[in-house]
Amino acid sequence: MENGEARTLLALPTFYLLAHQRTRAWRTHWVHRAAGGTAGGMLTLYDDVFSPYARKVRIALYEKGVAFERVRALHGDCNRTDFLHVNPRAEVPALVDGDIHLYDSTVICEYLEDRYPAPPIYPREPGARAQCRLLEDLADTQLDAALYAVVIVEMGRGEAHPAIREATGRDLLRLYDELERRAREPFFCGDFSVADMALAPHLMAAMFLGFPLDPSRHPKLTVWIDRVQARPSVARDNADVMETLQRLQAAGQPGFDPYRVQWRSDRLEWVMKNGLADWFMEEMRAGRVFFPLSLG
Structure with a gap:
């Protein structure tokens, strides 16, 4: 693997269904048969390979050895009639288990824990379980929000925006400090858990x-990031990201559309509280913004 490819692999998991195109998408439909899984009554996962929320669910499935059929959408082509009945907001991931249709990565992971309790991905003790959920929430909300604008502007468009970079750096340092304070051995909740699955891609x-x-300021976090990437389930998902990236590069296709x-x-809260309202309004005037579909 070339150094540039490795760096791109690390970056791509932050993308969360950035594009929203109705043109022809790269869509793949195949089956993952994990150890211990069966073909009968197989789960169906609607996902995007680069979505950190979908990655969380895939890693959970790999950890539990559950077979699943995967319907994969790239470039945000998720407003399809075969998908809206699963998630009316047209967001990934979404899961089908027989007559049960679920969306939201947190809800899906909790369902998988109830449906397939071994091996567990949440602590058993109620207090520890609650702390694990708080770490997952921190990743899904604060970390995602802090990285979103800088990914769009710098990586997607190749532009500089000093105010966005400064705000991102300030927020990330605060979050790094908080995660260093909460870190445990060998993983955030002791055993490998949904907290690690949510935090790692970001x-x-x-x-x-x-x-x-900074290893001197965040020694526990520095050791943790290496340990979690060596986890077989994470390494497997990283390999999937890289394979998809190489296909896109060979075809001259971008990983996402930074102008939609x-x-x-x-x-949105992150943009407003960091004084970037004028930038966002210009994004809206230029037609570069869209919002999830409404329920009902």
């Missing part, structure tokens, strides 16, 4: 984007 991407960990971007909830 932290790898932040490092690629020029926001490195989905915005919602914590991402």
Whole structure:
């Protein structure tokens, strides 16, 4: 693997269904048969290879050895009639298990834990379980929001925006400090858990984007990032990301469209609280913003 390819691999997991195109997409439909899985009553996962939320669910499935059929969408081509009945908001990941249709990565992971309790991906003790969920939430909200704008502007468009970079760096340092304070051995909740699955893609991407960990300030976090990337389930998913990236590069296709971007909830809050409202309004006037579909 070339150094440039490795760096791109680390960055791509931050992308969360950035494009929203109705043109022909790269779509793949295949089956993952994990050890211990069966073909009968197989789960179906709608996902995007680069979505950190979809990555969380895939890693959970790999950890539990559950077979699943995968319907993969690239370039945000998820507003399809075969998908909207699963998630009316047209967001990935979404899961089908017989008559059960689920969306939201947190809900899906909790369902998988109830449906396939071994091996567990949440601590058993209620207090520890709650702390694990808080770490997952921190990744899904604050880390995602802090990285979103800088990924679009710098990596997607190749542009500089000093105010966005400064705000991102300030927020990430705060989050690194908080994660260093909460870190345990060998993983965040003791055993490998959904907290690690949620945090890892964002932290790898932040490092690629020029926001490195300081080993002297964040020694536990520095050791953790190496340990989690060596985990077989994470390594397997990284390999999938790289294979997809190489296919896109060979075809001259981008990983996402930085000029047609989905915005919602914590991402919008981050923009506003960091004084970037004027930038966002210009994005809207230029037609570069869209929002998730409404329920109902």
